[in-house]
Amino acid sequence: MIQTQNLSFQYSPTLETLRFPDINLGRKENLLVLGKSGIGKTTLLHLMAGLLKPKSGAVTVEGIELQELSVRKRDRFTGQHIGMVFQKNYAIRSLNLLENLEARLYFSEVKVKKEQSHNLLEQLGLTAQKFKKVNQLSEGQLQRLTIALAVVHQPKVILADEPTSSLDDVNCELVMRLLLEQAAQQKANLIVITHDTRIKPLFQNIITL
Ligand SMILES: Nc1ncnc2c1ncn2[C@@H]1O[C@H](COP(=O)(O)OP(=O)(O)OP(=O)(O)O)[C@@H](O)[C@H]1O
Numbered sequence: 001m002i003q004t005q006n007l008s009f010q011y012s013p014t015l016e017t018l019r020f021p022d023i024n025l026g027r028k029e030n031l032l033v034l035g036k037s038g039i040g041k042t043t044l045l046h047l048m049a050g051l052l053k054p055k056s057g058a059v060t061v062e063g064i065e066l067q068e069l070s071v072r073k074r075d076r077f078t079g080q081h082i083g084m085v086f087q088k089n090y091a092i093r094s095l096n097l098l099e100n101l102e103a104r105l106y107f108s109e110v111k112v113k114k115e116q117s118h119n120l121l122e123q124l125g126l127t128a129q130k131f132k133k134v135n136q137l138s139e140g141q142l143q144r145l146t147i148a149l150a151v152v153h154q155p156k157v158i159l160a161d162e163p164t165s166s167l168d169d170v171n172c173e174l175v176m177r178l179l180l181e182q183a184a185q186q187k188a189n190l191i192v193i194t195h196d197t198r199i200k201p202l203f204q205n206i207i208t209l
Pocket residue numbers: 011012015035036037038039040041042043044195
């Protein structure tokens with residue numbers, strides 16, 4: 001569950017303040033955030049992930065207000081409860097896929113069933129690649145690894161930044177299907193921010209910034 005209230009952010013005192021509509025998602029609800037380039041979509045996502053400190057307002061995840069936590073506790077909390085699908089892939093190049101997932105679990109300090117990483121790679125069609133290094137993957141496989149890294153620790157909120165904008169129609173549909181499946185399976189909220197209007201039909205909740 002995630003809520004935002006009266007959120008605003010300013011990159012510097014000379015720049016305009018970005019203001020965001022309130023978001024209130026109950027368990028398993030998904031949201032699509034649309035908006036043109038430069039409007040503040042990534043900023044909103046980073047505020048929800050606790051990566052940026054709001055100028056005003058609050059972000060509450062699973063009943064905990066992020067700004068009430070110390071930096072250390074907030075990092076730990078968001079590491080455990082939030083999964084991020086970034087535009088760029090942040091997998092560790094020197095590790096294979098399985099080791100990348102194990103490293104993600106280690107750093108988030110989340111205990112999951114031993115077979116979770118194997119099961120996830122299977123669901124995402126990456127079993128044959130699990131002992132391969134990241135730089136041996138195709139673009140489509142890399143995109144699926146990005147999803148695996150975002151969900152392996154079974155977060156309550158999955159935040160995806162433009163997950164489909166560089167993909168053709170077939171891969172766009174595949175990636176969205178996998179993200180929605182993972183969110184449903186883990187009873188998590190999925191929030192996708194994008195300017196890619198192809199995925200509008202997949203969401204009931206849509207806001208435009
Ligand atoms: N580090 C920064 N310092 C100063 N201004 C920034 C910084 N990052 C973003 N901005 C500005 O804040 C505004 C919102 O940026 P943001 O990246 O959130 O937009 P966006 O909607 O995600 O854009 P896009 O769709 O092009 O990725 C833009 O005007 C941008 O130029």
